[in-house]
Amino acid sequence: MIESRVIEHDIIVVGAGLAGTWAALSAGQQGVANIGVLSKIHPLRSHSGAAQGGIAAALGNVRPVAGTGPRGPLEPVPAGDEPPDSWELHMFDTIKGSDWLGDQAAIELMVKEAPEMILAYEHMGCVFSRLPDGRIAQRRFGGHSAPRANYAADYTGHVLLHTIHEQALRHGVRFYSEWYCMDLIVEDNICRGVVALDIRTGALHLMRAKAVFFGTGGYGRAWKITSNAAANTGDGVAIAYNAGVPLMDMEFVQFHPTGLYGKGILMSEACRGEGGYLVNREGRRFMEDYAADKMELAPRDLVSRSEQIEIDEGRGTGADGQGIDLDMTHLGREKIMTRLPQVRELAMNFAGVDIIEGPVPIQPTAHYSMGGIPATVDGQVIADAAGTPVVGFYAAGECACVSVHGANRLGTNSLLGASLFGRRAGTAMAAFVQDGAGLHPVSGDPVARNQARIAGFMDGGGKKESVGQVGAELKETMTRQCGVFRNAEEMGKALEKIKRLQQRFGQAGIMDKSRRFNTDLLGAIETEHLLTFSEVIVASGLARTESRGAHYRVDFPKRDDQEWLKHTMAHKASDGPILSYKPVHIFTDRYPPQERKY
């Protein structure tokens, strides 16, 4: 038995992506000295670093060349000219993109603070792509009515994350790299700490803190075809739910239109932002049938559905007709080499296609989780629809639901939201700690409880199931029965299947019994988490008998504001989630719900 320790911090941050690193950095900037950040992978390998396309803010640095129409080539806006973009436009685009499920006060705050957020990165020396006069370059993105994606070629997330990681180190933040958070300790609605596994030694530790922050990222790994990294298993979401925290709007999962065919690896939306075409078997840009105005730059939910219809109706490309062609050949070598070098490399390595020379086959891929742990704009996690706080527990980034993305996120708003709400949460936690919050006692023995969980996986006697097999069946089920198009019958079957898989998982064991770097063990814990929150996704989706944003029900194809203009809240109970609902914040005089057309 490896010795277990009790570790104490003022603030413990779980997750070292943009949300977690910002939370730690801003708390550090406010003068909190004792901050620990846990990451199950090396911090700089967090999925934020894989983001390619850009981070949104209405800087208004570029506009279409006069007389070329809204989709024409872009030019820098001359000094003194009226800026072609504003926070108001960004706000409306985000609300419309969200299919009116986003909370409008939160959206307003995000888009107003966005330009300053970019300047904060700028002042830390972030290497954005530039216009000839030195201003930050901007490109178009889907659902945005002006070019407002600020980028660094197609390495945006990479440069943002490296920039703030350095700053967090400078502020003395302690990183626990390759530490896995297994459990959250909440008693009497007060958060007291976490239980974490040091992956390298196999030791379990109780980590106590005055405030705990979750920035654990998304959960695309519940699907077989996904753009998400292996680490995106929604641990934080499942852990919070197990600790009694509700989950909000879990039915809303975004399918990105351009994952590499058969693999799901992302071909960034920047491909279409820079002018790429989507083409069907007949060689036609079919988006003219679905969104004649925005074409390929309609929002993701709409483009993914359009692709799926083309495929289902026999106009897909490739030998089995299950793909769509993404054609960028007309952009030319120079533009591709300067703006999309990583995309080109990914396509060459994983599809054997040079995008300078030919189209690359793609398909919709599970990409982003709009739902998650309900949190305020200051990261405060809430326990119910009335807004009761879970004292000392904070969350932001993809694992949280604020909700600024509503039923469908616009590209580039995620890096913005993760940065901005992570930073705000850090500031709020610093105030909470500096106002005299203390460490709260922990009852029982949470370390022993988690030790028993680990022993359960390792106990070979009588275990008939393999973790890998159960996980694979779950991913297959989610892809087939809870994908771009959904209906009651298929989701009902999916729910039954998940419950059976949960039971079978109780009989699942792992072969590797070693303590050090036991990746089998991590896989088992992660699979348990996938099974936990997938049930919430399907149950919430089955209950929502309307189509809104990314949640499309073929049996209820219309949006139903009368019945469903509300957020889902799911609480854990012994036989599955209990669903309740919470109103959406809407400025009825400014942005009342409208039909969503592109």
Ligand SMILES: Cc1cc2nc3c(=O)[nH]c(=O)nc-3n(C[C@H](O)[C@H](O)[C@H](O)COP(=O)(O)OP(=O)(O)OC[C@H]3O[C@@H](n4cnc5c(N)ncnc54)[C@H](O)[C@@H]3O)c2cc1C
């Ligand atoms: C390929 C790709 C491209 C994208 N491109 C863009 C883009 O161009 N623009 C945009 O706005 N958005 C983009 N997104 C979305 C965006 O990148 C993410 O939503 C955002 O970066 C999430 O940040 P985060 O800090 O919440 O989580 P992440 O960056 O995913 O970090 C999660 C962190 O949590 C840690 N963690 C998780 N579970 C545990 C645990 N149990 N114990 C310890 N640590 C744990 C991980 O180690 C990691 O450090 C893209 C996403 C993908 C997948």
